[in-house]
Amino acid sequence: MLIAPMGDAAILVKPAETTGRTTLEQVRAISDAMRRAALPGVVDIVPAPESVTLFYDPACWPDFEELCGQIRVIAAHAQPVVAVVPVMVEIPVCYEPAFAPDLAKVANRAGIGETEVVTLHTGADYVVQAVGFAPGFPYLGGLSEKLHAPRLATPRTVVPAGSVGIGGNLTGVYPMATPGGWNLIGRTPVALFDLASTRPAKLRVGDRVRFKAISLEDFVAWK
Amino acid sequence: MEMKVIRGGMLTTVQDLGRPGLRAAGVPIGGAMDALALRLINLLVGNAEYAAGLEMTLVGPEVEFSQDTIIAVSGTVAGPLEPWRPHRIRAGERLGLGRLANGCRAYLAVAGGLEVPKVLGGRGTDLRAGWGGWKGRALHDGDVLPVGLAGVAPVVGNWRLDPKIYPIRANEPVLRIVRGAQADEFGPDLLSGEFVVQPQSDRMGLRFKGQALTRNLRQELVSTAIGPGTVQVPPDGQPIILGVDAQTMGGYPQFAHVISVDLTLLAQLRPGDKVRFSEVSLVEAHRVYRSREKTLAVLREGLAQKFR
Numbered sequence: 079m080l081i082a083p084m085g086d087a088a089i090l091v092k093p094a095e096t097t098g099r100t101t102l103e104q105v106r107a108i109s110d111a112m113r114r115a116a117l118p119g120v121v122d123i124v125p126a127p128e129s130v131t132l133f134y135d136p137a138c139w140p141d142f143e144e145l146c147g148q149i150r151v152i153a154a155h156a157q158p159v160v161a162v163v164p165v166m167v168e169i170p171v172c173y174e175p176a177f178a179p180d181l182a183k184v185a186n187r188a189g190i191g192e193t194e195v196v197t198l199h200t201g202a203d204y205v206v207q208a209v210g211f212a213p214g215f216p217y218l219g220g221l222s223e224k225l226h227a228p229r230l231a232t233p234r235t236v237v238p239a240g241s242v243g244i245g246g247n248l249t250g251v252y253p254m255a256t257p258g259g260w261n262l263i264g265r266t267p268v269a270l271f272d273l274a275s276t277r278p279a280k281l282r283v284g285d286r287v288r289f290k291a292i293s294l295e296d297f298v299a300w301k
Numbered sequence: 302m303e304m305k306v307i308r309g310g311m312l313t314t315v316q317d318l319g320r321p322g323l324r325a326a327g328v329p330i331g332g333a334m335d336a337l338a339l340r341l342i343n344l345l346v347g348n349a350e351y352a353a354g355l356e357m358t359l360v361g362p363e364v365e366f367s368q369d370t371i372i373a374v375s376g377t378v379a380g381p382l383e384p385w386r387p388h389r390i391r392a393g394e395r396l397g398l399g400r401l402a403n404g405c406r407a408y409l410a411v412a413g414g415l416e417v418p419k420v421l422g423g424r425g426t427d428l429r430a431g432w433g434g435w436k437g438r439a440l441h442d443g444d445v446l447p448v449g450l451a452g453v454a455p456v457v458g459n460w461r462l463d464p465k466i467y468p469i470r471a472n473e474p475v476l477r478i479v480r481g482a483q484a485d486e487f488g489p490d491l492l493s494g495e496f497v498v499q500p501q502s503d504r505m506g507l508r509f510k511g512q513a514l515t516r517n518l519r520q521e522l523v524s525t526a527i528g529p530g531t532v533q534v535p536p537d538g539q540p541i542i543l544g545v546d547a548q549t550m551g552g553y554p555q556f557a558h559v560i561s562v563d564l565t566l567l568a569q570l571r572p573g574d575k576v577r578f579s580e581v582s583l584v585e586a587h588r589v590y591r592s593r594e595k596t597l598a599v600l601r602e603g604l605a606q607k608f609r
Contacts, residue, residue: 082482083479083583084481084482084525084526084528084531084555084558085479085481085528085530085531085558085559085560085561086479086558086560086561086583086586086587086590087528087561087590088526088528090482090525090526109325121321121322122321122322122323122324122325122330123325124324124325124526124549124550125325126523126524126525126526126550127523127524128523128525129523129525129526131525131526133321133324133526133528136561136586136587136590136591137590137591137594140591142583142584142587208524208550209325209326209327209550210327210524210526210548210549210550211327211548211549211550212327212429212430212548213323213326213327213328213430214326214327215327217524217550254430254431256429271326271327273420273421273432277326278323278326278328278421279325279326279327282325283325
């Protein structure tokens with residue numbers, strides 16, 4: 079396990095390679111254990127694909143090594159919380175051309191038809207590797223290799239909310255209108271970020287996701 | 302009580318001390334770019350340090366209040382209002398804050414704080430997400446904002462804050478940094494060169510131009526969390542230093558991190574300003590941070606005697 083400072087107010091924790099558990103499972107276990115431990119002055123616990131970063135107030139920890147020591151103990155004993163049923167979220171996506179300006183390009187690149195792109199995209203189980211870029215934006219791993227596509231050379235200044243995109247070997251959903259450089263292949267009517275909720279982001283690191291194709295009529299009628 | 306905006310200024314937003322605890326959901330920390338300035342003027346008007354005030358950029362707004370009140374402004378404001386002290390303001394009196402005397406951002410605090418609705422636990426404006434503050438946007442002419450009830454009122458007299466508490470702006474500021482995870486993959490150019498702040502800089506990040514920093518590794522990095530002060534180096538070799546509205550995850554090499562105490566200097570950089578960097582140890586960064594927080598604690602106690 080690596081524990082290293084990131085600036086003077088954050089610490090990066092990188093789990094060691096362990097047999098029997100994926101890095102992502104360890105990341106989630108460490109994040110959960112840190113949240114439960116609620117160390118004083120630790121204000122943010124941020125899981126990423128291969129690491130967890132803890133943001134802390136240096137005024138609460140006169141001895142930095144003491145903080146690192148406590149983190150090491152908590153992380154070393156972190157046990158994955160075994161969910162009875164793994165969290166599986168189904169996200170409806172409309173792949174109509176109006177919502178999918180880059181679908182043809184992705185299909186051409188793969189040497190397949192657009193319908194096959196949809197079949198491949200809806201046929202895989204994805205895992206949330208990280209939430210970032212924008213509030214509630216999930217980075218989803220597990221994309222079919224045929225669909226891997228480089229980000230746009232010039233990002234769009236506005237990507238509409240709900241857009242489903244492909245960036246490199248990942249797929250993701252833009253919860254709100256932002257600039258963005260991913261290839262857009264569809265749009266979901268579902269909100270992935272809810273300001274009114276106590277847990278505003280619908281997806282957490284480690285959650286599983288499946289996409290389901292819906293028609294334009296279903297998209298419009300979605301509530 | 303209400304605050305009426307006569308003129309909005311160049312980019313005036315409601316800001317507090319941000320939204321800690323939501324980075325795992327992808328929500329940036331946000332809040333005042335120069336948190337120290339906002340904390341200090343909040344203390345001067347008897348508010349909690351995290352109360353919401355105005356952040357103005359280069360050209361301030363013109364405002365008036367519907368009742369007599371007490372306000373304070375930070376040290377970069379020009380005009381008739383002396384900074385770093387409470388002022389009694391009459392109902393309907395117009396305050397034109399004009400062009401900033403120096404720096405990039407200045408702050409105004411009013412007793413009771415700006416009581417805009419809380420979004421995700423904070424009152425600050427997130428311009429990129431379009432929420433928080435006043436309708437998720439910068440202030441326009443004619444906006445009317447609610448002001449909270451003042452708790453304690455300071456005795457307004459002939460006193461002001463010791464100006465030494467807020468760093469004096471140098472002509473060519475030196476930002477202190479601690480090394481980042483990929484520092485060894487670069488030459489020492491960041492520390493020897495001079496870098497100029499570019500006009501595309503904003504609350505998400507400050508872009509710099511100088512001698513390009515070359516990385517002697519090609520390897521792509523797995524994204525990790527990033528935060529205000531992180532010095533990222535994209536492939537073009539020109540550093541970007543993240544601000545409080547920056548996204549929460551990033552995959553560019555991290556050359557260094559500006560120390561927490563110097564984020565106030567970072568917030569005051571204008572396009573065209575030249576900066577240099579100097580490296581300090583983590584121990585030193587923590588020492589100056591604790592020392593500053595101690596000074597603030599002493600100030601808080603001292604001010605308690607000025608409130609009734």
